Amino acid sequence: MNKTLLYFIIFLLAACNTTQRKTSEVYFGGEIVNPTSEYVVLYKGDIALDTAHLDENNRFSFKLDSVDDGLHHFYHFPEEQYVILEDGDSIQLRLNTVDFDESLVFSGSNEEANNFLLEMFLANEQEEELIYKYYDLEPESFRLKIDSLKNVKLEALNKLSTEADLSEGAMEIAKAGIMYTSYIFKEAYPFYHKRKKGEKSIHNLPPDFYDYRADIKYDDNGLSYYRPYYNFMKYHLGNLSYMDCKNGCETKIKMAKNQLHYNQHKLKLIDSLIKQNELRDNLFRNVAMDYLLKYDKEENIEVFIKEFHQLSGNNRHIHE
Known part of the structure; x- marks a missing residue:
């Protein structure tokens, strides 16, 4: 093979690889053994990007023009799991719902x-x-x-x-x-x-x-819906709230017996530390749900709700 032809082939291969890397189209699909539902839903954060129905071979596929690079998750009732998707990706998975996480394997980019x-x-x-x-x-x-x-x-x-x-x-x-x-x-x-x-x-x-x-990065957009990050924020804010009150509050009431006081601390900490809207809304919602599901006096609940609305009046979960 002469050098001119060899260089031409190398150029074509490089051009093909460059084109493949630069494309923004994303393919995500796979096979689900023993499916527990007829469909798979792909999410970015709490937004459903698309729904794919399983075919007769229990296979599904998503084809997207582009994605917001980063962490996504897919849901197949009643389970969900993360998948990192970036522009140009072509990813397959295979899983058995009998051992959903343990059997899950990804292949491709x-x-x-x-x-x-x-x-x-x-x-x-x-x-x-x-x-x-x-x-x-x-x-x-x-x-x-x-x-x-x-x-x-x-x-x-x-x-x-x-x-x-x-x-x-x-x-x-x-x-x-x-x-x-x-x-x-x-x-x-x-x-x-x-x-x-x-x-x-x-x-x-x-x-x-x-x-x-x-x-700690309190406003990492890409991690707002990532369990390790979100769960850390919940533990961290709980710890800070307890220690803040233990060391600085004049009240002698035990915080474990004063859920209103403790959760007011949490609301104020979220307001002061968290500026990223989605994480902020979700943490406010978590505190509210945790407090309101516990028994407390009606007047205390009214105080909490009033403060919640003052600090998080535009919360996307406000009507829940």
């Missing part, structure tokens, strides 16, 4: 990032019982255990990044899942430790126990 996210999800589920035992430990020992679990996952992610072509966005989502999951356990530690050890007050913590808080 971004398969490495999506399979990694799923592996971390399953690892976190498996570690729950172990971490619950760790809450018996003293603060420094507990932190070392949690950091060890976190570092193993970060090493796995770094190894994957050297073997696969992960986008910057996919890398950030995967890392955030690891980091914020470990932060959840540290936010929860003082309360679980107190309960498990039967102590009368919150255990003294090392001055640097919450140093990770300096790295």
Whole structure:
């Protein structure tokens, strides 16, 4: 083969690859064994982008002109799971609803990032019982255990990044899942430790126990609907509210017995810390639902609702 022809072939291959990378069209499909519903719904945040019906072979497909790069999720009653989608992606999945998460496998573009996210999800589920035992430990020992679990996952992610072509966005989502999951356990530690050890007050913590808080991003648009991030925010705001009142309020009423006072603290913290609309609305809604589903005096409920409307009057969930 002469050099001119060889260079021409290389040029054509490069041009084809460039075209493939630049296309914005997205394909997402797959097969569901033992389906529990006739359709699959694809979401970005709380917005349903499209619905795909299963065919006679229990296969579905979505074809989108483009997507808002980042975290999405798909729903097949009664289960849901995340999928990272970026412009130009072509992704297939296969799962069996008998073991929905355990059987789920992604293939195609971004398969490495999506399979990694799923592996971390399953690892976190498996570690729950172990971490619950760790809450018996003293603060420094507990932190070392949690950091060890976190570092193993970060090493796995770094190894994957050297073997696969992960986008910057996919890398950030995967890392955030690891980091914020470990932060959840540290936010929860003082309360679980107190309960498990039967102590009368919150255990003294090392001055640097919450140093990770300096790295918190309170308004990360891409993570607003990501469970590790959202659940962290709930634990974090609960912790801050408790400690803020414990150390600064003049009232002598025990906060555990004064749900109104405690939840007023939460509302004010959300108002001061969270500016991203979707996350802000969802956190306000979570506090309201949690409080209103618990028994309290009617006059207290009226006070809470009034303050809720003052701070979150335009909440998208206001009519719920």
